[in-house]
Amino acid sequence: MEDVLRKAIRIMQDEGAEFCDARYQESRTLVISVSNRELRNMSSGRLAGVGLRARIGGSWGFAAGGKADSGAIAELARNAVRAARAGDCPGKPIPEQPSRTGSYRQKARIPPSKVPIEEKLAMVKDLDEAQQISDKIVNTNAIYLESMRTTVLANSFGSSLQWEDGRVRMFANAVAADAGRMESYRESIAGTRGMELFQNYDLAEVGVNAAREAIVQLGAVKPPSGPVTCITDPEITGLLAHEVMGHASEGDEIVKRRSFLTDQVGKVVANEQITMVDDGTLDGAYGSLQFDDEGTPSSRTVIIRDGIYTGYMHNLETGAEMGVPSTGNGRAQDFGRRMWVRMTNTFFEAGDWTLEEMVEDVKFGILTDKFVNGMEDPVGGGFEAKAHRGFLIENGKVTRPLRAITLTGKALDILRTTDAVGRKVGHDAGNCGKGTEDYVPVSSGGPYCRSIIIAGGD
Incomplete structure (x- = not known):
């Protein structure tokens, strides 16, 4: 992919771009949702493609597409320069930047991709179940989210980079009701880490706390003005x-x-x-x-x-x-x-x-x-x-x-x-x-x- 992006940079420079960059990104996501002890959603997604930018004067041209082959990207490169040339915006040139190279992986001790989906589902079910502490709890929700994005970037300053950004997140949201009143409370854990993030928490206690605080809130009064x-x-x-x-x-x-x-x-x-x-x-x-x-x-x-x-x-x-x-x-x-x-x-x-x-x-x-x-x-x-x-x-x-x-x-x-x-x-x-x-x-x-x-x- 780096060679294809470098080729796109050369095309944009040959066409007159004063600054340009080319960025390939692939994102993968997973969502698991359990509500009231029932699985409501388990879905994964993938989005990948290329975005190219060219700058002439103060005008940007941008072109993007989902095809990452050499021919498609070359055409995107020409379209980006044409779009920049069609603009007429004043602006200062992008100053010379250091040329950066290298490949950088996500800082994750336990990458989510290495953990079976059955294990993740069990975590979400346990977080939902932990909220079932009283008849006053009328609705419970537990959600797990993960994302991993890989970026490959080249620019006209000679940079050629590849890096990963990954995130995981879990929610608990409990709803309590009594005597015609309804209140809720949520807890959340999130970070740019792998599954080891959740080892720092007692997930059962996270769920219990969401439910307990929702019940406390049933006795809340109007705030001062x-x-x-x-x-x-x-x-x-x-x-x-x-x-x-x-x-x-x-x-x-x-x-x-x-x-x-x-x-x-x-x-x-x-x-x-x-x-x-x-x-x-x-x-x-x-x-x-x-x-x-x-x-x-x-x-x-x-x-x-x-x-x-x-x-x-x-x-x-x-x-x-x-x-x-x-x-x-x-x-x-x-x-x-x-x-x-x-x-x-x-x-x-x-x-x-x-x-x-x-x-x-x-x-x-x-x-x-x-x-x-x-x-x-x-x-x-x-x-x-x-x-x-x-x-x-x-x-x-x-x-x-x-x-x-x-x-x-x-x-x-x-x-x-x-x-x-x-x-x-x-x-x-x-x-x-x-x-x-x-x-x-x-x-x-x-x-x-x-x-x-x-x-x-x-």
Whole structure:
């Protein structure tokens, strides 16, 4: 495959491309779902093909196809250059990059491909069964997901790379009902590892905890409304990092001046306890990469350091436009999708506080637990999220459980009112969309943080 891609590079260069790359990708997936002791889904998938890019001036040409033979790829190469030549966009040239070569395998001690599907199904069944702890549990779900993507890349700087990115994930979601009320709770395990990841957990306890917490939630009360002292859990903290500060720090939003963080480098945007990074090298995290989809090694990018805004995430194009190197954040959903500046693992770093110390200082407030959803607002910097549940804090003690909580405010106001940052960082796995349907695996997270946020709920 490398020889075929190198041939495509030569064709695009001969046709006038100033920069070009060719990327073959093969992705394999497996999903197993069990609900209420019944197998609901067991399906595997494979997607493979080639994507070629050519750049002339500031215009990109892109062509992709599912056939990987030499003739088909040669035609794609010519189509990519024709598309680039048809454009008339101003832009700075992609600066010379190091020529990178080598083959890099997935870091997995127990590759999922080596584990029989019967063993995986048994794990999912056990996780579902573990949730059956009470007559109040009316619905249980357990899901296993795995993916493995192999990428072969060549570009006009002489790079010739091959690498693997693999991920595994398991969910438990229990629904409890009593006296006309219905509540749920979920647990998740995920990472860029093999099946050894699950050896670090008692899966039965994971399922039991999901069911137990769903039952606890049946006694939850309406959350308070208005500005309130709020201790956000790692998932909600991560939502602020990802949805608002993260998307607004993607280089394409900055270049187009569509971000509220444009021109903020060097300015104070948060309490001095706040440091935020995007780190694609984080060992085992769900958004970690060996290389981005442009062949740039993944890196650690500091976005906020000690409350001061320090910089952005970039791919080759936005780095060229701003005169800085790519940070390894050029990502595409697959070979047939366009390249965007995308996050990897985005989170606030740890501080010095324990959760107990944070709670002790609060006369009246709330403690959140897990998120339901959140809205990105890179233009206005608004934060809007829904916490799955929470707990009331009264006179320095955690008391009653709370129903789902709506959280709103301006991101910078929240960060500037943050007066306590926890010692332990948690990460939550997910898939982030950009554009129409362009999803990539990421994680977001942080420690418990104490801020002033506007709360509400039914």
